Amino acid sequence: MRRILVTVSYDGTAYSGWQKQKNENIKTVQGEFERACKRLFKTEIGTIGASRTDAGVHALGQRAVFDIDSTIPTDRIPMALNSFLPEDIVITAAEDAEADFNPRFAAKSKTYEYKIYNSPFRNPIYRNFTEYVREKLDVTKMKQAAEAFVGEHDFKGFCSSGNSSKTTVRTIYGISVEKDGSVITIRVTGNGFLYNMVRIIAGTLIYVGNGKIDPSDMADIIASGDRIRAGKTAGPLGLTLMEVVY
Amino acid sequence: MRRILVTVSYDGTAYSGWQKQKNENIKTVQGEFERACKRLFKTEIGTIGASRTDAGVHALGQRAVFDIDSTIPTDRIPMALNSFLPEDIVITAAEDAEADFNPRFAAKSKTYEYKIYNSPFRNPIYRNFTEYVREKLDVTKMKQAAEAFVGEHDFKGFCSSGNSSKTTVRTIYGISVEKDGSVITIRVTGNGFLYNMVRIIAGTLIYVGNGKIDPSDMADIIASGDRIRAGKTAGPLGLTLMEVVY
Numbered sequence: 001m002r003r004i005l006v007t008v009s010y011d012g013t014a015y016s017g018w019q020k021q022k023n024e025n026i027k028t029v030q031g032e033f034e035r036a037c038k039r040l041f042k043t044e045i046g047t048i049g050a051s052r053t054d055a056g057v058h059a060l061g062q063r064a065v066f067d068i069d070s071t072i073p074t075d076r077i078p079m080a081l082n083s084f085l086p087e088d089i090v091i092t093a094a095e096d097a098e099a100d101f102n103p104r105f106a107a108k109s110k111t112y113e114y115k116i117y118n119s120p121f122r123n124p125i126y127r128n129f130t131e132y133v134r135e136k137l138d139v140t141k142m143k144q145a146a147e148a149f150v151g152e153h154d155f156k157g158f159c160s161s162g163n164s165s166k167t168t169v170r171t172i173y174g175i176s177v178e179k180d181g182s183v184i185t186i187r188v189t190g191n192g193f194l195y196n197m198v199r200i201i202a203g204t205l206i207y208v209g210n211g212k213i214d215p216s217d218m219a220d221i222i223a224s225g226d227r228i229r230a231g232k233t234a235g236p237l238g239l240t241l242m243e244v245v246y
Numbered sequence: 247m248r249r250i251l252v253t254v255s256y257d258g259t260a261y262s263g264w265q266k267q268k269n270e271n272i273k274t275v276q277g278e279f280e281r282a283c284k285r286l287f288k289t290e291i292g293t294i295g296a297s298r299t300d301a302g303v304h305a306l307g308q309r310a311v312f313d314i315d316s317t318i319p320t321d322r323i324p325m326a327l328n329s330f331l332p333e334d335i336v337i338t339a340a341e342d343a344e345a346d347f348n349p350r351f352a353a354k355s356k357t358y359e360y361k362i363y364n365s366p367f368r369n370p371i372y373r374n375f376t377e378y379v380r381e382k383l384d385v386t387k388m389k390q391a392a393e394a395f396v397g398e399h400d401f402k403g404f405c406s407s408g409n410s411s412k413t414t415v416r417t418i419y420g421i422s423v424e425k426d427g428s429v430i431t432i433r434v435t436g437n438g439f440l441y442n443m444v445r446i447i448a449g450t451l452i453y454v455g456n457g458k459i460d461p462s463d464m465a466d467i468i469a470s471g472d473r474i475r476a477g478k479t480a481g482p483l484g485l486t487l488m489e490v491v492y
Contacts (some may be wrong), residue, residue, distance in 0.1 A: 011370040058371055078367065092367040121338040123326065124257040125304055125486070129371060240371070 001067045004077060004102055007093040008033065008062040014088060018053045018062065029089060036084035041070050050103040050244045051110065054237030055083040058129065061243040063103045080191065109173060111189040111243040115232065119182040130183060131238035137209030139179045141239040145208040146175045148218035149201060156225040157202060159194030160233060168194055177205065197231050204231035247313045248325060251349055253339040254308040258394040259374040259483065260334060264299045264308065264441065279310065282330035287316050296349040298354065302482030304375065305339060307489040309349045355419060357489040359436040360480065365428040376429060377484035383455030385425045389456040392421045394464035395447060402471040404447060405440030405481060414440055423451065442479050450463045450477035
């Protein structure tokens, strides 16, 4: 048996998230991926993903492993799998991994981008890949507030109920807020993220941008551990898993 | 009666182009737009668009006019129409126009962008808004070749059969080719464009980028008026109508 580690891109708009569901009528990325594996390798294949992205969340750098007996060369696997995948899921790389390599627990860091379309009118071209915010956001204040997230913090105020992690302490290595035309991109890298953490950070920075939260209160809001003091959970379509580093 | 000039954005992926078809089962942007007008103004409304964008082509700056008796303030029209439009069509502006203003014939210039996703693997997030090209394109050569299009030329080699214009002479005011990550954007402004002209220019520049056409032959290919010497017509999804200037 060989363990293969692949990089997966997807437009998550049409999917109920990465994680396969018991009900096979629920369309998931992992479900489609395992169906393609079965067609290529002619046997049932179980897969483990690095991140359980939610319904509507996208990925350009999701990682996943599976074990095969096949002698197909590793570098041929992406093209071969892609021929069995729908056009909204693309395998972009494959490499050999250790037999016990777990892409979730081995992750040293993950990077997400959260995109906001900020304009008086919606943009139909970006509608599935951005969160729409009509009121003008103050990006300078958002940048200022973002600084408070960097470092090791107990992020228990920044996770949704349903979070199953043992500890709510996480380290954010870096966060940036950049505006390009009407699109604001929040890019955040950390050693791990709690359930909905990036979407709550984005929702909180939107509140900073529209003046509901003052940037100088950010550190205090994080330290309070109070979910109520943070912003709303921003929608899933603005979120993309960019990279997992091992 | 008042004539209203609106600006229209759309994701053209799901539409058989702008132009309304006799067969009402064929989904068109103009058809959806007139249906929204009818619901808002409670009467049949005819519309005239600036550009008959093809099936799959997008717009961020299409323009269209219609006549109404309604006393609704002009600046309220976009929001009111948007509430009756599907999410892939958005009216972003409205202004009053002269009673005989024709958005097609009055256009002084139009700007289109053609986007190419150039990478060893497809990107599912850009799939409906770019033309996918696997082989690496030489952007420097594409920039060089693009210069030859600027100015007044007889573009009869750069239009598809079915072109109905009286003359095939058009003036290109400017063309740029820029690469950002894996996305190459060709932006072209001219006094008007023949049927499929921008898509043939894009297809020809792709041939320059992959070495099938030498940049130094570009002026000669244009002057020849020979459709066969130009490149293939690039796909519709990469094309977006950005702006119409009056």
